[in-house]
Amino acid sequence: MSNTNGWIKVGTMLKNKDPKKANYIKIEKGVNVVLTEGMVLSVQDPRKNIDNQLASGRIDEATAEQRKAKIPDFVLREIVLAPKR
DSSP: OBOTTSOEEEEEEEOOSSTTSOOEEEEOTTOOOOOOTTOOEEEEOHHHHHHHHHHTTSSOHHHHHHHHHTSOTTEEEEEEEOOOO
């Protein structure tokens, strides 16, 4: 999944159902990326990204709330591959 800026979502950090076990990363279906030296992965909070879009005026408050409501509580972070420089 790539957005218009060239960032590619490669996975999601999920909260383990068992609090005694470590959280884990689930790789997205259909992602075909080979990581090589120099590539940059970013760990992002999807809720904060929505807040940033709202603050910059790219989306309205109703849209922000709808998008946040779709994010399950067990989703902690998104793992994205930065575009090549």
